Amino acid sequence: MSVKPELDEAFVASLKKQDHPAFCRLVQLFHKRLVGFAGSIAGVELAEDVVQEAWLSAWKGLPGYEGRAALSTWLYTIVRHACIARLRKEKPNFHAPAxxxxxxxxxxxxxxxxxxxxxxxxxxxxxxxxxxxxxxxxxxxxxxxxxxxxxxxxxxxxxxxxxxxxxxxxxxxxxxxxxxxxxxxxxxxxxxxxxxxxxxxxxxxxxxxxxxxx
Amino acid sequence: MLNCRDITKQASDYVDGHLSVRQRLAFAFHLLICGQCRAFLRQLRLAVGMYHRVPAKELSAEEAAAVVSKVLASKGE
The missing domain is CATH 1.20.140 (Butyryl-CoA Dehydrogenase, subunit A; domain 3)
Incomplete structure (x- = not known):
């Protein structure tokens, strides 16, 4: 089921102001799918932890979100970076796979x-x-x-x-x-x-x- | 001329509309004469339609609030 209809301009504007209820709703909508996505990259054992780190990055980055990429793309990209950063930390010999x-x-x-x-x-x-x-x-x-x-x-x-x-x-x-x-x-x-x-x-x-x- | 193996290999591109006009015509010609491939494609469309309708897996409001509390606590907010 697509979540796009809910991600309207008013919702994004609230998020950019770091509105707490809006951020909770964003987490509610995306957390499970992001954990699944992180599991595909970093493995299920790290996924939950990595996504929590990604949420923190998202929270900090929301005021600067310019809407160039769809919000969902922006979130998935943050999670992908968080996965790679975590894998580098956990496995010193890790190099990001193409x-x-x-x-x-x-x-x-x-x-x-x-x-x-x-x-x-x-x-x-x-x-x-x-x-x-x-x-x-x-x-x-x-x-x-x-x-x-x-x-x-x-x-x-x-x-x-x-x-x-x-x-x-x-x-x-x-x-x-x-x-x-x-x-x-x-x-x-x-x-x-x-x-x-x-x-x-x-x-x-x-x-x-x-x-x-x- | 396409055979059943070709049809199976390119079925998603056909269903999702990623084939050229020429490729679609070749597909259509095979489907005209092959009931098995028609059934296969019908079932693929059916499955994709079902996946689209699977409800999005969301956290409960309470679970989401707990995640947010934990996330923001980790930066002292």
Whole structure:
């Protein structure tokens, strides 16, 4: 669900004045998603702590926020910097990875190439028929609590950059351009990461529709 | 001519409108003759539609206030 409608000019103006209730609301809206994002970069064990540091930077920086980047992009960027600063502190030999390299590495290791090889014949046709889904509206899928827990479980297991891109694009509906800026990735990399995350989850949905189990 | 593997590899670009006119035409031609790929794309759209509707995970107001207190206390405000 997008939070954009709430981030109107009046709200941003309040934030720039370091209005306490407005800042609390901002934290309420973004904290969980920022912790998830930080977990993708710095690991889940550091995520909560790093985001708290990032909130402090945001608080200090709010009066100078000029609105050049969307507020969400600005926050995600602060968190990304906080993650890298923390990793440098925790691991003296750490050097900030080029996200594009990290993305390439993930694409090579996510196992989907093997899935493609086993799912299609030499001539490119499918080995097996597409699973017939009996839950066939978004609402029906959402109402199935066990399925939602299953999807959450498998989102958590996605490779870090795939998870970050998937959550930003498909769950928070952040623009592709903004995601490229936040993660320092090309359009092409973001699109491939997103697609591979979706394919992975599509397999989970297929299995659930077929067996009723996660 | 595209095959099912090509369709699967480019499905998100098709669903999200990132293909050129020429690529969309090639897609459309394959979909015309392949019910399996039509089903696959319908289900991909369905899943994406579902992800868009998943409620945003927010903190409660109390949890947010606690985070803010902790954050501001760390700088003595």
């Amino acid at each position: 996200e594009a390299d990290e993305a390439e590495e993930e694409l090579a290791n996510d196992g989907l190439d093997e899935w493609f090889d086993s799912s299609f014949k030499q001539d490119g046709h499918r080995q097996e028929a597409v699973v017939d889904w009996h839950m066939n509206t978004p609402e029906a899928l959402l109402e199935e609590k066990q399925l939602q827990n299953c999807i959450d479980h498998h989102i958590a297991k996605l490779q870090p950059m795939q998870k970050a891109v998937f959550e930003l694009r498909d769950m928070d509906q952040v623009d592709l351009e903004q995601i490229c800026n936040m993660l320092q990735l090309t359009h092409s990399n973001v699109r491939v990461l997103l697609h591979r995350a979706r394919l992975r989850l599509q397999q989970v949905l297929d299995h659930y529709q077929l067996t009723g189990e996660c």
